[in-house]
Amino acid sequence: MGNKFNSFGLIGLGMVAGMAATLQFSAVAQKSVGNPLPLEELRQLSDVFGLIKSDYVEDVDDKKLVTEAISGMVASLDPHSVYLDKKAFREMRETMLGKFVGIGIEVGMEDGYVKVVSPIEDTPAFRAGIKAGDLITRLDNTPIRGLSLDDAIKKMRGEPQSKIVLTLSRKGEDKPLVVPIMREEIRVQSVKAKMVEPGYAWVRVSQFQEPTVEDMARKLAALYAQNPGIKGLVLDLRNDPGGVVPGAIGVSAAFLPKDVVVVSTNGQLPDSKQSFHARPEYYSGRQNSDPLAKLPAALKTVPMVVLVNSGSASASEIVAGALQDYKRAVVMGTQTFGKGSVQTLRQLTADTAVKLTTARYYTPHGRSIQARGIVPDMLVDETADGDGLNSLRLREADLVKHLGNKDEQELPSPVRHDELEEEQRIAALARTQKPVEFGGKDDFQLAQALNHFKGLPVKLSKTEVVRELETAVKEPKKK
Numbered sequence: 013m014g015n016k017f018n019s020f021g022l023i024g025l026g027m028v029a030g031m032a033a034t035l036q037f038s039a040v041a042q043k044s045v046g047n048p049l050p051l052e053e054l055r056q057l058s059d060v061f062g063l064i065k066s067d068y069v070e071d072v073d074d075k076k077l078v079t080e081a082i083s084g085m086v087a088s089l090d091p092h093s094v095y096l097d098k099k100a101f102r103e104m105r106e107t108m109l110g111k112f113v114g115i116g117i118e119v120g121m122e123d124g125y126v127k128v129v130s131p132i133e134d135t136p137a138f139r140a141g142i143k144a145g146d147l148i149t150r151l152d153n154t155p156i157r158g159l160s161l162d163d164a165i166k167k168m169r170g171e172p173q174s175k176i177v178l179t180l181s182r183k184g185e186d187k188p189l190v191v192p193i194m195r196e197e198i199r200v201q202s203v204k205a206k207m208v209e210p211g212y213a214w215v216r217v218s219q220f221q222e223p224t225v226e227d228m229a230r231k232l233a234a235l236y237a238q239n240p241g242i243k244g245l246v247l248d249l250r251n252d253p254g255g256v257v258p259g260a261i262g263v264s265a266a267f268l269p270k271d272v273v274v275v276s277t278n279g280q281l282p283d284s285k286q287s288f289h290a291r292p293e294y295y296s297g298r299q300n301s302d303p304l305a306k307l308p309a310a311l312k313t314v315p316m317v318v319l320v321n322s323g324s325a326s327a328s329e330i331v332a333g334a335l336q337d338y339k340r341a342v343v344m345g346t347q348t349f350g351k352g353s354v355q356t357l358r359q360l361t362a363d364t365a366v367k368l369t370t371a372r373y374y375t376p377h378g379r380s381i382q383a384r385g386i387v388p389d390m391l392v393d394e395t396a397d398g399d400g401l402n403s404l405r406l407r408e409a410d411l412v413k414h415l416g417n418k419d420e421q422e423l424p425s426p427v428r429h430d431e432l433e434e435e436q437r438i439a440a441l442a443r444t445q446k447p448v449e450f451g452g453k454d455d456f457q458l459a460q461a462l463n464h465f466k467g468l469p470v471k472l473s474k475t476e477v478v479r480e481l482e483t484a485v486k487e488p489k490k491k
Contacts, residue, residue, distance in 0.1 A: 057081070082366075090369050091411040092355050098363040103169065111199045114169050115176065117142060118251070120406070124157045125149055125181070126164050130251070132200070136193045142180070149188065150179035170195045202255075204451065205231035207239055208246070212462055214451050216248040217263060220255030220327040225262030225295055226303040232266070236308045244315045244465035246458060247331075248450055250345060254326025257354070261288050262295030264334045266304050266311055272338065272376065275330045277354050279371030284354070316341035317461040320386060321394065322407055325349035332386045333375035342464060343388045345457055346399055346473070350408035352382030353415055372415065383409040383417045392460045393473040394448060 061081075064072055083095040096104060106112050116135020120127045126148040131138040149156055151167045159167075168176060173194055180189040202224045204216045213235050217224060236242065247263075254260075257275070264274045268290050276287040288294045292302040318332050318341045329348050335341040354371040372382050385407065393399040408414050448455060460470045 086366055086368070088413070090353070090413050090415055091408075092351070092353060092367070093369045094367050096357075096365045096367060099166075101363060101365050104357075104367075111197055112169075113172050113195055113197050115178075115193050115195055116198045117168075119148075119161070119165070121161045121164075122147070126156055126161065132198065135198050136196050140191050140193050142178070142191065143182065145183060146189075147181040148178055149181050150177075152177050172197055201227075203227040203231055205235055206451065207235065208451065208458065209462060211239070211241060211243040212465060213239070213242050213245045214248060214458065215245065216451060217252055217328075217331075219252055220257075220259030220263070222256060222259070222297060224255070224259040225266075225297075228263060228266065229303045229307055232307060232311065236310065240308075240310075242310065242314055244317070244462070245311075246317050246319060246461045247335075247341065248319045248458070249324045249328040249332060250319050250321045250450060250457070251323035252325070252328040253323065253349075254328055254351065257288070257327060257330070258295045258297055260327035260330040261290070262304065264331050265290035265295060266307060267316060267335060267340055268338060269312065274334045274376065275373050276376075276378075277371040277373045279354070281370060284356075284371035315465055317464055318343045319457055319461060320345040320348050320388060321457075322346055322349055322385075324386075325408075326351040329381045329386050330373065330375075333379065333381060336386065336389065337375050337377040337379070342390060343386060344390045344392050344461055344464070344470075345388050346391060346393065347387055347407075348381075348385035350381060350383050350385035352380055352384075352408075352417070369415070380417050382415050390460075390464070390470060391473045392457050392470065395456045396471065399473065 061077060064077060065074075079095070079097065083097075086093050086095045094100075103112060115137045116132040117137045118129040118132065120129050128137075128142055128144055128146040128148065130144050131142045148164070151164065154167065156164055170176065173196070175192055175194050178191045178193060180191060182189055200219060200221070202217060202219045202221050204214075204218070205228075206214055208214045213232075215228065215232065215235075217228065247267075261274045268274070270290055272290050273287050274290055274294070278285050292304075295304075296302055316335065318335055320328065320332050320343060324332065324345075325348065329350075329352065332343050332348065336343045352373055353369045354373055355367045356370040357365050357367055359365045372380055374380055451458065463470050
């Protein structure tokens with residue numbers, strides 16, 4: 013697809029969308045290597061190193077060459093394995109804690125430019141008037157074309173109260189927009205909760221961080237204290253790129269029976285073959301107490317809808333898959349991103365690490381999400397007029413060198429709009445619409461979730477209607 017996003021990230025996350033990291037800060041030597049080292053290939057590496065040092069047009073620092081060699085070796089494996097230098101490692105740890113220094117925008121890469129997917133509320137970018145769909149063409153005096161998304165992200169990062177000037181191209185504007193922005197420490201509130209109507213609660217998790225389970229428990233307890241007769245709860249995971257696995261286990265455990273399996277993993281190492289249960293030791297982290305202990309018992313039985321879309325990835329898919337497998341909730345929305353691999357942090361030095369893919373993860377019923385995602389029980393488009401740009405977004409299966417799905421033949425194909433004419437129609441329509449405010453009065457998918465609770469008709473996507481018709485033809489009703 014010609015104009016499809018070819019990368020995705022969040023300024024400050026600095027990682028590919030959908031990171032699911034198990035925080036194992038351990039020695040590099042996890043198991044003995046069965047085969048001897050490839051000496052001939054290592055000699056070639058040494059020869060190339062020597063050639064660069066002796067023949068390259070200018071002197072190159074030894075450390076830079078070695079670092080770039082390590083980085084390239086790890087990055088060649090799959091889209092989510094990466095070498096973390098001192099700065100990247102520090103930023104990753106900050107992100108896990110829910111804070112970073114930046115300007116506060118969710119971004120993708122399109123046609124060589126950084127495209128704003130969404131400004132984060134109450135951040136410098138949001139206050140400066142940056143809008144979804146803006147193309148960033150320059151950062152200070154540096155053209156974006158030719159930079160990778162990671163390089164562009166690094167340039168947008170910096171010290172608190174330092175200034176950066178963005179040059180933007182915006183649909184409908186004849187001239188480029190020049191926007192100076194002051195960087196700030198961004199603290200992402202990963203959980204929002206409110207009553208959207210009397211009797212109906214909405215809880216949004218925008219990213220799974222270390223404080224997420226505790227924050228969600230506190231907000232849910234407050235909602236129930238003020239509204240003890242909640243008749244339906246919407247768990248909103250749309251555009252949630254993932255995060256730490258304990259957060260996903262804890263969020264799932266809040267709604268599932270105690271001790272059930274939430275997710276399992278399988279890889280080469282013995283410690284990658286694990287099952288994770290709805291028990292405090294799997295989600296409480298550094299706390300000695302159970303953050304879910306004081307939640308009302310009604311949470312285990314309240315009717316639920318989980319909202320997902322193509323931006324729901326990794327830890328989001330763990331939660332949606334678990335609640336779907338146990339039939340604890342109706343999953344509604346559009347097919348998810350499809351990141352079903354686990355990344356483990358292996359610390360190399362005090363300041364550097366490798367984030368390495370070590371396992372695939374599976375839903376409680378053994379479904380692999382890798383490169384396929386979660387197919388909703390009820391397919392509902394983002395708006396009444398269609399799924400908009402959401403249907404054009406990149407998924408895991410589009411990433412170069414992505415891991416395959418061993419159950420690929422048994423799973424439904426992702427819903428796609430592959431025709432150029434359809435792409436252009438969707439893009440043109442999306443430009444005339446303002447971005448969806450999740451949880452707002454014009455949130456179409458949320459409205460359909462409320463209709464489901466009330467027993468009212470739910471407006472399904474055309475894809476869902478076709479799927480139901482095909483099912484009806486294959487399985488005619490008995491008279």
